[in-house]
Amino acid sequence: MTSAQDADAQWWATAVSHVEPGSIELRERPVQDLIGTVGLVDVIWLMLRGSTPAPRESALLEAALVAGVDHGPQAPSIAAARMAVTCGVGLNNAVATGVNMLGDTHGGAGQQCVEMLTDIRDLRASGGGWQQAAQEVMADWQSRSRYLPGFGHRFHPVDPRRDPLIRLVQQAVSDNVVGGDFLNAGLAVEGILRRRRAGARPVPMNIDGATAVIYAELGFSAPLARGLFVLSRSVGILAHAWEESGQGRRNKGPIPRDVLPARLPQPKDA
Known part of the structure:
Protein backbone atom coordinates (compact mmCIF):
# COMPACT_ATOMS: atom_id res chain seq x y z
CA MET A 1 0.00 0.00 0.00
CA THR A 2 1.39 3.39 -0.99
CA SER A 3 1.54 6.26 1.47
CA ALA A 4 -1.34 7.93 -0.39
CA GLN A 5 -3.47 4.78 -0.16
CA ASP A 6 -2.63 4.45 3.52
CA ALA A 7 -3.66 8.05 4.11
CA ASP A 8 -6.96 7.38 2.33
CA ALA A 9 -7.55 4.29 4.45
CA GLN A 10 -6.83 6.18 7.67
CA TRP A 11 -9.20 8.97 6.63
CA TRP A 12 -12.12 6.52 6.87
CA ALA A 13 -10.70 4.22 9.56
CA THR A 14 -13.40 2.90 11.88
CA ALA A 15 -13.83 0.20 14.47
CA VAL A 16 -17.53 -0.15 13.67
CA SER A 17 -17.25 -2.14 10.48
CA HIS A 18 -14.77 -3.48 7.96
CA VAL A 19 -15.70 -4.27 4.38
CA GLU A 20 -13.61 -5.71 1.58
CA PRO A 21 -14.47 -7.91 -1.39
CA GLY A 22 -16.23 -11.00 -0.08
CA SER A 23 -16.11 -9.91 3.57
CA ILE A 24 -18.32 -7.80 5.86
CA GLU A 25 -17.42 -7.51 9.53
CA LEU A 26 -19.42 -5.66 12.18
CA ARG A 27 -17.21 -4.89 15.17
CA GLU A 28 -14.84 -7.64 13.93
CA ARG A 29 -17.71 -10.15 13.79
CA PRO A 30 -18.35 -11.67 10.33
CA VAL A 31 -21.89 -10.75 9.36
CA GLN A 32 -22.62 -14.32 8.28
CA ASP A 33 -22.00 -15.41 11.87
CA LEU A 34 -24.57 -12.89 13.13
CA ILE A 35 -27.33 -13.59 10.61
CA GLY A 36 -29.88 -15.94 12.10
CA THR A 37 -28.07 -16.21 15.44
CA VAL A 38 -28.21 -12.71 16.93
CA GLY A 39 -31.30 -10.53 17.40
CA LEU A 40 -31.60 -6.93 16.23
CA VAL A 41 -31.39 -5.54 19.78
CA ASP A 42 -28.12 -7.40 20.32
CA VAL A 43 -26.77 -6.03 17.05
CA ILE A 44 -27.72 -2.48 18.11
CA TRP A 45 -25.74 -3.05 21.32
CA LEU A 46 -22.84 -4.58 19.36
CA MET A 47 -22.64 -1.68 16.92
CA LEU A 48 -22.77 0.96 19.68
CA ARG A 49 -20.69 -0.76 22.34
CA GLY A 50 -18.46 -3.26 20.53
CA SER A 51 -19.75 -6.25 22.49
CA THR A 52 -22.97 -8.22 22.80
CA PRO A 53 -25.16 -7.94 25.91
CA ALA A 54 -26.05 -10.61 28.40
CA PRO A 55 -29.57 -11.97 27.81
CA ARG A 56 -31.12 -9.98 30.66
CA GLU A 57 -29.42 -6.79 29.50
CA SER A 58 -30.75 -7.41 26.00
CA ALA A 59 -34.27 -7.98 27.32
CA LEU A 60 -34.15 -4.74 29.31
CA LEU A 61 -32.97 -2.74 26.31
CA GLU A 62 -35.65 -4.33 24.14
CA ALA A 63 -38.35 -3.37 26.63
CA ALA A 64 -37.25 0.27 26.50
CA LEU A 65 -37.20 0.26 22.70
CA VAL A 66 -40.64 -1.34 22.47
CA ALA A 67 -42.12 1.18 24.92
CA GLY A 68 -41.05 4.19 22.87
CA VAL A 69 -42.21 3.02 19.44
CA ASP A 70 -45.34 5.15 19.05
CA HIS A 71 -47.52 7.75 20.74
CA GLY A 72 -50.15 8.43 18.12
CA PRO A 73 -50.56 11.00 15.36
CA GLN A 74 -50.76 13.88 17.85
CA ALA A 75 -47.00 13.48 18.35
CA PRO A 76 -45.31 16.12 16.13
CA SER A 77 -42.79 13.67 14.66
CA ILE A 78 -45.53 11.30 13.52
CA ALA A 79 -47.87 14.06 12.33
CA ALA A 80 -45.06 15.55 10.26
CA ALA A 81 -44.27 12.20 8.65
CA ARG A 82 -47.92 11.64 7.75
CA MET A 83 -48.16 15.08 6.17
CA ALA A 84 -44.87 14.65 4.35
CA VAL A 85 -45.83 11.40 2.66
CA THR A 86 -48.93 13.07 1.13
CA CYS A 87 -46.69 15.60 -0.57
CA GLY A 88 -45.28 13.12 -3.07
CA VAL A 89 -42.09 12.18 -1.24
CA GLY A 90 -40.95 8.61 -0.58
CA LEU A 91 -41.11 6.72 2.68
CA ASN A 92 -37.48 7.50 3.37
CA ASN A 93 -38.17 11.22 3.09
CA ALA A 94 -41.27 10.96 5.27
CA VAL A 95 -39.39 9.06 7.96
CA ALA A 96 -36.54 11.56 7.81
CA THR A 97 -39.04 14.40 8.20
CA GLY A 98 -40.42 12.79 11.34
CA VAL A 99 -37.02 11.98 12.79
CA ASN A 100 -35.86 15.52 12.22
CA MET A 101 -38.66 16.73 14.51
CA LEU A 102 -37.08 14.92 17.47
CA GLY A 103 -35.30 17.80 19.15
CA ASP A 104 -34.73 19.06 22.67
CA THR A 105 -38.44 19.63 23.35
CA HIS A 106 -39.94 16.65 21.51
CA GLY A 107 -37.66 13.63 21.82
CA GLY A 108 -34.81 15.01 23.89
CA ALA A 109 -36.15 14.52 27.43
CA GLY A 110 -34.62 11.06 27.72
CA GLN A 111 -31.13 12.41 27.12
CA GLN A 112 -31.75 15.28 29.53
CA CYS A 113 -33.12 12.90 32.17
CA VAL A 114 -30.01 10.70 31.95
CA GLU A 115 -27.93 13.84 32.53
CA MET A 116 -30.04 14.80 35.55
CA LEU A 117 -29.98 11.30 37.04
CA THR A 118 -26.22 11.18 36.53
CA ASP A 119 -25.85 14.46 38.38
CA ILE A 120 -27.88 13.01 41.28
CA ARG A 121 -25.83 9.80 41.30
CA ASP A 122 -22.55 11.73 41.29
CA LEU A 123 -23.64 14.15 44.03
CA ARG A 124 -24.90 11.34 46.22
CA ALA A 125 -21.55 9.56 45.85
CA SER A 126 -19.85 12.55 47.49
CA GLY A 127 -21.92 12.11 50.65
CA GLY A 128 -25.51 12.32 51.79
CA GLY A 129 -28.60 10.39 50.77
CA TRP A 130 -30.61 10.06 47.59
CA GLN A 131 -33.27 12.54 48.71
CA GLN A 132 -30.74 15.25 49.55
CA ALA A 133 -28.87 14.77 46.28
CA ALA A 134 -32.10 14.76 44.30
CA GLN A 135 -33.35 17.95 45.95
CA GLU A 136 -30.14 19.82 45.15
CA GLY A 152 -45.09 14.35 34.16
CA HIS A 153 -47.08 14.00 30.97
CA ARG A 154 -49.32 16.47 29.19
CA PHE A 155 -51.69 13.67 28.10
CA HIS A 156 -51.52 10.87 30.68
CA PRO A 157 -52.19 11.39 34.41
CA VAL A 158 -49.95 8.33 34.84
CA ASP A 159 -47.93 7.16 31.85
CA PRO A 160 -49.01 3.52 31.28
CA ARG A 161 -45.48 2.63 30.21
CA ARG A 162 -43.90 3.68 33.50
CA ASP A 163 -44.87 0.81 35.79
CA PRO A 164 -43.91 -2.19 33.63
CA LEU A 165 -40.54 -0.64 32.78
CA ILE A 166 -39.73 0.24 36.39
CA ARG A 167 -40.77 -3.24 37.54
CA LEU A 168 -38.32 -4.74 35.04
CA VAL A 169 -35.53 -2.52 36.34
CA GLN A 170 -36.35 -3.37 39.94
CA GLN A 171 -36.19 -7.07 39.12
CA ALA A 172 -32.91 -6.55 37.27
CA VAL A 173 -31.46 -4.79 40.32
CA SER A 174 -32.66 -7.61 42.57
CA ASP A 175 -30.94 -10.14 40.28
CA ASN A 176 -27.70 -8.10 40.10
CA VAL A 177 -28.13 -7.45 36.38
CA VAL A 178 -27.78 -3.69 36.90
CA GLY A 179 -26.59 -1.64 39.86
CA GLY A 180 -29.69 0.41 40.70
CA ASP A 181 -28.15 3.85 41.26
CA PHE A 182 -30.11 5.48 38.44
CA LEU A 183 -33.31 3.76 39.52
CA ASN A 184 -32.79 5.14 43.04
CA ALA A 185 -32.17 8.60 41.63
CA GLY A 186 -35.34 8.51 39.54
CA LEU A 187 -37.48 7.24 42.40
CA ALA A 188 -36.05 9.92 44.68
CA VAL A 189 -37.13 12.65 42.26
CA GLU A 190 -40.55 11.04 41.92
CA GLY A 191 -40.96 10.88 45.70
CA ILE A 192 -40.05 14.54 46.17
CA LEU A 193 -42.51 15.60 43.47
CA ARG A 194 -45.24 13.48 45.06
CA ARG A 195 -44.78 15.16 48.43
CA ARG A 196 -44.61 18.63 46.93
CA ARG A 197 -47.86 18.12 45.04
CA ALA A 198 -49.88 16.39 47.75
CA GLY A 199 -53.54 16.80 46.80
CA ALA A 200 -52.72 18.05 43.30
CA ARG A 201 -52.25 16.17 40.03
CA PRO A 202 -49.18 13.96 40.47
CA VAL A 203 -46.07 14.26 38.32
CA PRO A 204 -44.85 10.67 38.06
CA MET A 205 -42.07 9.38 35.87
CA ASN A 206 -43.00 9.24 32.18
CA ILE A 207 -41.68 7.18 29.27
CA ASP A 208 -38.63 9.42 28.95
CA GLY A 209 -37.80 9.02 32.63
CA ALA A 210 -38.38 5.26 32.73
CA THR A 211 -36.32 4.60 29.61
CA ALA A 212 -33.64 7.02 30.83
CA VAL A 213 -33.32 4.87 33.95
CA ILE A 214 -32.90 1.79 31.76
CA TYR A 215 -30.40 3.33 29.35
CA ALA A 216 -28.34 4.73 32.21
CA GLU A 217 -28.45 1.48 34.18
CA LEU A 218 -27.23 -0.34 31.07
CA GLY A 219 -24.31 2.07 30.70
CA PHE A 220 -25.40 4.08 27.67
CA SER A 221 -24.29 7.71 27.58
CA ALA A 222 -26.84 10.52 27.67
CA PRO A 223 -26.59 11.36 23.93
CA LEU A 224 -27.17 7.71 23.08
CA ALA A 225 -30.38 7.81 25.11
CA ARG A 226 -31.71 10.19 22.46
CA GLY A 227 -30.24 8.11 19.67
CA LEU A 228 -31.90 4.95 20.96
CA PHE A 229 -35.22 6.77 21.29
CA VAL A 230 -34.87 7.87 17.67
CA LEU A 231 -34.36 4.25 16.61
CA SER A 232 -37.42 3.21 18.58
CA ARG A 233 -39.72 5.99 17.40
CA SER A 234 -38.63 5.47 13.79
CA VAL A 235 -40.65 2.26 13.78
CA GLY A 236 -43.84 4.12 14.63
CA ILE A 237 -43.01 6.91 12.21
CA LEU A 238 -42.55 4.40 9.40
CA ALA A 239 -45.82 2.61 10.23
CA HIS A 240 -47.80 5.86 10.23
CA ALA A 241 -46.20 7.10 7.02
CA TRP A 242 -46.95 3.79 5.33
CA GLU A 243 -50.58 3.83 6.50
CA GLU A 244 -51.00 7.44 5.36
CA SER A 245 -49.56 6.62 1.94
CA GLY A 246 -52.50 4.28 1.34
CA GLN A 247 -55.20 6.82 2.26
CA GLY A 248 -55.12 8.60 -1.10
CA ARG A 249 -54.89 12.07 0.44
CA ARG A 250 -52.77 14.75 -1.16
CA ASN A 251 -51.09 17.65 0.58
CA LYS A 252 -52.49 16.78 3.98
CA GLY A 253 -52.40 19.80 6.27
CA PRO A 254 -52.44 20.05 10.08
CA ILE A 255 -56.25 20.41 10.21
CA PRO A 256 -59.06 19.15 7.92
CA ARG A 257 -59.91 21.47 5.05
CA ASP A 258 -63.57 21.75 6.07
CA VAL A 259 -62.64 23.37 9.38
CA LEU A 260 -60.09 25.73 7.89
CA PRO A 261 -61.22 29.26 8.83
CA ALA A 262 -61.77 31.77 6.08
CA ARG A 263 -59.15 33.95 7.65
CA LEU A 264 -56.51 32.67 10.00
CA PRO A 265 -56.23 34.54 13.31
CA GLN A 266 -53.25 36.79 13.73
CA PRO A 267 -50.59 35.91 16.28
CA LYS A 268 -50.99 37.71 19.59
CA ASP A 269 -47.67 39.51 19.14
CA ALA A 270 -48.42 40.59 15.58
Whole structure:
Protein backbone atom coordinates (compact mmCIF):
# COMPACT_ATOMS: atom_id res chain seq x y z
CA MET A 1 0.00 0.00 0.00
CA THR A 2 1.39 3.39 -0.99
CA SER A 3 1.54 6.26 1.47
CA ALA A 4 -1.34 7.93 -0.39
CA GLN A 5 -3.47 4.78 -0.16
CA ASP A 6 -2.63 4.45 3.52
CA ALA A 7 -3.66 8.05 4.11
CA ASP A 8 -6.96 7.38 2.33
CA ALA A 9 -7.55 4.29 4.45
CA GLN A 10 -6.83 6.18 7.67
CA TRP A 11 -9.20 8.97 6.63
CA TRP A 12 -12.12 6.52 6.87
CA ALA A 13 -10.70 4.22 9.56
CA THR A 14 -13.40 2.90 11.88
CA ALA A 15 -13.83 0.20 14.47
CA VAL A 16 -17.53 -0.15 13.67
CA SER A 17 -17.25 -2.14 10.48
CA HIS A 18 -14.77 -3.48 7.96
CA VAL A 19 -15.70 -4.27 4.38
CA GLU A 20 -13.61 -5.71 1.58
CA PRO A 21 -14.47 -7.91 -1.39
CA GLY A 22 -16.23 -11.00 -0.08
CA SER A 23 -16.11 -9.91 3.57
CA ILE A 24 -18.32 -7.80 5.86
CA GLU A 25 -17.42 -7.51 9.53
CA LEU A 26 -19.42 -5.66 12.18
CA ARG A 27 -17.21 -4.89 15.17
CA GLU A 28 -14.84 -7.64 13.93
CA ARG A 29 -17.71 -10.15 13.79
CA PRO A 30 -18.35 -11.67 10.33
CA VAL A 31 -21.89 -10.75 9.36
CA GLN A 32 -22.62 -14.32 8.28
CA ASP A 33 -22.00 -15.41 11.87
CA LEU A 34 -24.57 -12.89 13.13
CA ILE A 35 -27.33 -13.59 10.61
CA GLY A 36 -29.88 -15.94 12.10
CA THR A 37 -28.07 -16.21 15.44
CA VAL A 38 -28.21 -12.71 16.93
CA GLY A 39 -31.30 -10.53 17.40
CA LEU A 40 -31.60 -6.93 16.23
CA VAL A 41 -31.39 -5.54 19.78
CA ASP A 42 -28.12 -7.40 20.32
CA VAL A 43 -26.77 -6.03 17.05
CA ILE A 44 -27.72 -2.48 18.11
CA TRP A 45 -25.74 -3.05 21.32
CA LEU A 46 -22.84 -4.58 19.36
CA MET A 47 -22.64 -1.68 16.92
CA LEU A 48 -22.77 0.96 19.68
CA ARG A 49 -20.69 -0.76 22.34
CA GLY A 50 -18.46 -3.26 20.53
CA SER A 51 -19.75 -6.25 22.49
CA THR A 52 -22.97 -8.22 22.80
CA PRO A 53 -25.16 -7.94 25.91
CA ALA A 54 -26.05 -10.61 28.40
CA PRO A 55 -29.57 -11.97 27.81
CA ARG A 56 -31.12 -9.98 30.66
CA GLU A 57 -29.42 -6.79 29.50
CA SER A 58 -30.75 -7.41 26.00
CA ALA A 59 -34.27 -7.98 27.32
CA LEU A 60 -34.15 -4.74 29.31
CA LEU A 61 -32.97 -2.74 26.31
CA GLU A 62 -35.65 -4.33 24.14
CA ALA A 63 -38.35 -3.37 26.63
CA ALA A 64 -37.25 0.27 26.50
CA LEU A 65 -37.20 0.26 22.70
CA VAL A 66 -40.64 -1.34 22.47
CA ALA A 67 -42.12 1.18 24.92
CA GLY A 68 -41.05 4.19 22.87
CA VAL A 69 -42.21 3.02 19.44
CA ASP A 70 -45.34 5.15 19.05
CA HIS A 71 -47.52 7.75 20.74
CA GLY A 72 -50.15 8.43 18.12
CA PRO A 73 -50.56 11.00 15.36
CA GLN A 74 -50.76 13.88 17.85
CA ALA A 75 -47.00 13.48 18.35
CA PRO A 76 -45.31 16.12 16.13
CA SER A 77 -42.79 13.67 14.66
CA ILE A 78 -45.53 11.30 13.52
CA ALA A 79 -47.87 14.06 12.33
CA ALA A 80 -45.06 15.55 10.26
CA ALA A 81 -44.27 12.20 8.65
CA ARG A 82 -47.92 11.64 7.75
CA MET A 83 -48.16 15.08 6.17
CA ALA A 84 -44.87 14.65 4.35
CA VAL A 85 -45.83 11.40 2.66
CA THR A 86 -48.93 13.07 1.13
CA CYS A 87 -46.69 15.60 -0.57
CA GLY A 88 -45.28 13.12 -3.07
CA VAL A 89 -42.09 12.18 -1.24
CA GLY A 90 -40.95 8.61 -0.58
CA LEU A 91 -41.11 6.72 2.68
CA ASN A 92 -37.48 7.50 3.37
CA ASN A 93 -38.17 11.22 3.09
CA ALA A 94 -41.27 10.96 5.27
CA VAL A 95 -39.39 9.06 7.96
CA ALA A 96 -36.54 11.56 7.81
CA THR A 97 -39.04 14.40 8.20
CA GLY A 98 -40.42 12.79 11.34
CA VAL A 99 -37.02 11.98 12.79
CA ASN A 100 -35.86 15.52 12.22
CA MET A 101 -38.66 16.73 14.51
CA LEU A 102 -37.08 14.92 17.47
CA GLY A 103 -35.30 17.80 19.15
CA ASP A 104 -34.73 19.06 22.67
CA THR A 105 -38.44 19.63 23.35
CA HIS A 106 -39.94 16.65 21.51
CA GLY A 107 -37.66 13.63 21.82
CA GLY A 108 -34.81 15.01 23.89
CA ALA A 109 -36.15 14.52 27.43
CA GLY A 110 -34.62 11.06 27.72
CA GLN A 111 -31.13 12.41 27.12
CA GLN A 112 -31.75 15.28 29.53
CA CYS A 113 -33.12 12.90 32.17
CA VAL A 114 -30.01 10.70 31.95
CA GLU A 115 -27.93 13.84 32.53
CA MET A 116 -30.04 14.80 35.55
CA LEU A 117 -29.98 11.30 37.04
CA THR A 118 -26.22 11.18 36.53
CA ASP A 119 -25.85 14.46 38.38
CA ILE A 120 -27.88 13.01 41.28
CA ARG A 121 -25.83 9.80 41.30
CA ASP A 122 -22.55 11.73 41.29
CA LEU A 123 -23.64 14.15 44.03
CA ARG A 124 -24.90 11.34 46.22
CA ALA A 125 -21.55 9.56 45.85
CA SER A 126 -19.85 12.55 47.49
CA GLY A 127 -21.92 12.11 50.65
CA GLY A 128 -25.51 12.32 51.79
CA GLY A 129 -28.60 10.39 50.77
CA TRP A 130 -30.61 10.06 47.59
CA GLN A 131 -33.27 12.54 48.71
CA GLN A 132 -30.74 15.25 49.55
CA ALA A 133 -28.87 14.77 46.28
CA ALA A 134 -32.10 14.76 44.30
CA GLN A 135 -33.35 17.95 45.95
CA GLU A 136 -30.14 19.82 45.15
CA VAL A 137 -29.99 18.69 41.54
CA MET A 138 -33.71 19.32 41.02
CA ALA A 139 -33.30 22.85 42.34
CA ASP A 140 -30.48 23.46 39.88
CA TRP A 141 -32.49 22.10 36.94
CA GLN A 142 -35.61 24.03 37.91
CA SER A 143 -33.61 27.26 38.14
CA ARG A 144 -33.10 26.89 34.39
CA SER A 145 -36.38 25.32 33.28
CA ARG A 146 -39.90 24.91 34.61
CA TYR A 147 -39.85 21.29 33.44
CA LEU A 148 -38.00 18.36 34.95
CA PRO A 149 -37.11 16.04 32.06
CA GLY A 150 -38.65 12.61 32.36
CA PHE A 151 -41.45 13.52 34.80
CA GLY A 152 -45.09 14.35 34.16
CA HIS A 153 -47.08 14.00 30.97
CA ARG A 154 -49.32 16.47 29.19
CA PHE A 155 -51.69 13.67 28.10
CA HIS A 156 -51.52 10.87 30.68
CA PRO A 157 -52.19 11.39 34.41
CA VAL A 158 -49.95 8.33 34.84
CA ASP A 159 -47.93 7.16 31.85
CA PRO A 160 -49.01 3.52 31.28
CA ARG A 161 -45.48 2.63 30.21
CA ARG A 162 -43.90 3.68 33.50
CA ASP A 163 -44.87 0.81 35.79
CA PRO A 164 -43.91 -2.19 33.63
CA LEU A 165 -40.54 -0.64 32.78
CA ILE A 166 -39.73 0.24 36.39
CA ARG A 167 -40.77 -3.24 37.54
CA LEU A 168 -38.32 -4.74 35.04
CA VAL A 169 -35.53 -2.52 36.34
CA GLN A 170 -36.35 -3.37 39.94
CA GLN A 171 -36.19 -7.07 39.12
CA ALA A 172 -32.91 -6.55 37.27
CA VAL A 173 -31.46 -4.79 40.32
CA SER A 174 -32.66 -7.61 42.57
CA ASP A 175 -30.94 -10.14 40.28
CA ASN A 176 -27.70 -8.10 40.10
CA VAL A 177 -28.13 -7.45 36.38
CA VAL A 178 -27.78 -3.69 36.90
CA GLY A 179 -26.59 -1.64 39.86
CA GLY A 180 -29.69 0.41 40.70
CA ASP A 181 -28.15 3.85 41.26
CA PHE A 182 -30.11 5.48 38.44
CA LEU A 183 -33.31 3.76 39.52
CA ASN A 184 -32.79 5.14 43.04
CA ALA A 185 -32.17 8.60 41.63
CA GLY A 186 -35.34 8.51 39.54
CA LEU A 187 -37.48 7.24 42.40
CA ALA A 188 -36.05 9.92 44.68
CA VAL A 189 -37.13 12.65 42.26
CA GLU A 190 -40.55 11.04 41.92
CA GLY A 191 -40.96 10.88 45.70
CA ILE A 192 -40.05 14.54 46.17
CA LEU A 193 -42.51 15.60 43.47
CA ARG A 194 -45.24 13.48 45.06
CA ARG A 195 -44.78 15.16 48.43
CA ARG A 196 -44.61 18.63 46.93
CA ARG A 197 -47.86 18.12 45.04
CA ALA A 198 -49.88 16.39 47.75
CA GLY A 199 -53.54 16.80 46.80
CA ALA A 200 -52.72 18.05 43.30
CA ARG A 201 -52.25 16.17 40.03
CA PRO A 202 -49.18 13.96 40.47
CA VAL A 203 -46.07 14.26 38.32
CA PRO A 204 -44.85 10.67 38.06
CA MET A 205 -42.07 9.38 35.87
CA ASN A 206 -43.00 9.24 32.18
CA ILE A 207 -41.68 7.18 29.27
CA ASP A 208 -38.63 9.42 28.95
CA GLY A 209 -37.80 9.02 32.63
CA ALA A 210 -38.38 5.26 32.73
CA THR A 211 -36.32 4.60 29.61
CA ALA A 212 -33.64 7.02 30.83
CA VAL A 213 -33.32 4.87 33.95
CA ILE A 214 -32.90 1.79 31.76
CA TYR A 215 -30.40 3.33 29.35
CA ALA A 216 -28.34 4.73 32.21
CA GLU A 217 -28.45 1.48 34.18
CA LEU A 218 -27.23 -0.34 31.07
CA GLY A 219 -24.31 2.07 30.70
CA PHE A 220 -25.40 4.08 27.67
CA SER A 221 -24.29 7.71 27.58
CA ALA A 222 -26.84 10.52 27.67
CA PRO A 223 -26.59 11.36 23.93
CA LEU A 224 -27.17 7.71 23.08
CA ALA A 225 -30.38 7.81 25.11
CA ARG A 226 -31.71 10.19 22.46
CA GLY A 227 -30.24 8.11 19.67
CA LEU A 228 -31.90 4.95 20.96
CA PHE A 229 -35.22 6.77 21.29
CA VAL A 230 -34.87 7.87 17.67
CA LEU A 231 -34.36 4.25 16.61
CA SER A 232 -37.42 3.21 18.58
CA ARG A 233 -39.72 5.99 17.40
CA SER A 234 -38.63 5.47 13.79
CA VAL A 235 -40.65 2.26 13.78
CA GLY A 236 -43.84 4.12 14.63
CA ILE A 237 -43.01 6.91 12.21
CA LEU A 238 -42.55 4.40 9.40
CA ALA A 239 -45.82 2.61 10.23
CA HIS A 240 -47.80 5.86 10.23
CA ALA A 241 -46.20 7.10 7.02
CA TRP A 242 -46.95 3.79 5.33
CA GLU A 243 -50.58 3.83 6.50
CA GLU A 244 -51.00 7.44 5.36
CA SER A 245 -49.56 6.62 1.94
CA GLY A 246 -52.50 4.28 1.34
CA GLN A 247 -55.20 6.82 2.26
CA GLY A 248 -55.12 8.60 -1.10
CA ARG A 249 -54.89 12.07 0.44
CA ARG A 250 -52.77 14.75 -1.16
CA ASN A 251 -51.09 17.65 0.58
CA LYS A 252 -52.49 16.78 3.98
CA GLY A 253 -52.40 19.80 6.27
CA PRO A 254 -52.44 20.05 10.08
CA ILE A 255 -56.25 20.41 10.21
CA PRO A 256 -59.06 19.15 7.92
CA ARG A 257 -59.91 21.47 5.05
CA ASP A 258 -63.57 21.75 6.07
CA VAL A 259 -62.64 23.37 9.38
CA LEU A 260 -60.09 25.73 7.89
CA PRO A 261 -61.22 29.26 8.83
CA ALA A 262 -61.77 31.77 6.08
CA ARG A 263 -59.15 33.95 7.65
CA LEU A 264 -56.51 32.67 10.00
CA PRO A 265 -56.23 34.54 13.31
CA GLN A 266 -53.25 36.79 13.73
CA PRO A 267 -50.59 35.91 16.28
CA LYS A 268 -50.99 37.71 19.59
CA ASP A 269 -47.67 39.51 19.14
CA ALA A 270 -48.42 40.59 15.58
